[in-house]
Amino acid sequence: MIKKILSFEEILKGCVKNDNSCKEMMYKSFYGYLMGIILRYTKNPSDSEELVNDSFIKIFKHVGGFKAPKNPEELQRSFKGWIAQIASRTAIDKIRSSKVQFYVDDLAESEHPVTQVSVASELHVNDILNLLNHLPDTQRLVFNLYEIEGFAHDEISKMLNIPESSSRVYLTRSKNKLRTLYLNTMVNSYEKNG
Known part of the structure; x- marks a missing residue:
């Protein structure tokens, strides 16, 4: 059986249609990128993995809401920015939920x-x-x-x-x-x- 090589746009459309093989390709393609973003927020490797996976859950849940640019050449760059924002906000939410206290004393x-x-x-x-x-x-x-x-x-x-x-x-x-x-x-x- 010969596997067809899919373009990024086809993979993205497959993710919107909830196609598991497209989701797997997306996950493998952007795992390292999101891990790099998450590592800027957390020191713990197991937390990092969990946050990357939580980010992908959110990405796959909301991928239909991604606003693709009109210029197809900008699609992947725009998508990377979108998922980076999801990952950073996921990390921030985790930090907030861990009840990290932000002290304002002596901040003159x-x-x-x-x-x-x-x-x-x-x-x-x-x-x-x-x-x-x-x-x-x-x-x-x-x-x-x-x-x-x-x-x-x-x-x-x-x-x-x-x-x-x-x-x-x-x-x-x-x-x-x-x-x-x-x-x-x-x-x-x-x-x-x-």
Whole structure:
């Protein structure tokens, strides 16, 4: 029996029709992509797998509501953005349901000037994820939402039920901490190799 190679558009249509083989192809195609997104939010590998699977459940449930762009060449990119948003919101919901407390005490903005983090091009994705995993949960969450997912501070404040100013302070603190972690990593690397 010869299997026909399906286009992405055909696989997507199959998922809308609840075709299990198309769902399996979609799952295998985007599992790694969604895992990369989820790993920015959680440190625990078993939680990550669970969140990826929960994301796929939501994706398959709502795939009929995906608004495909008119230009077919943009279909896959648009779909990736759509599923990335589902995955990040699934991770945020999990964090919220775990009753992580977002503390607003001693967050005076004037105490912490805004800084920029510059990352050397040699830094690998795993190194960046490792640095992010050293951040406190709230700082990591705000950093991911603002710098990686592209949400504005007003959106983040609504998602996390914190004041907008707290979102800005958490971002500043996360950047300061990342800079310190990065510099320590580079110094340790230099001492080992130098």
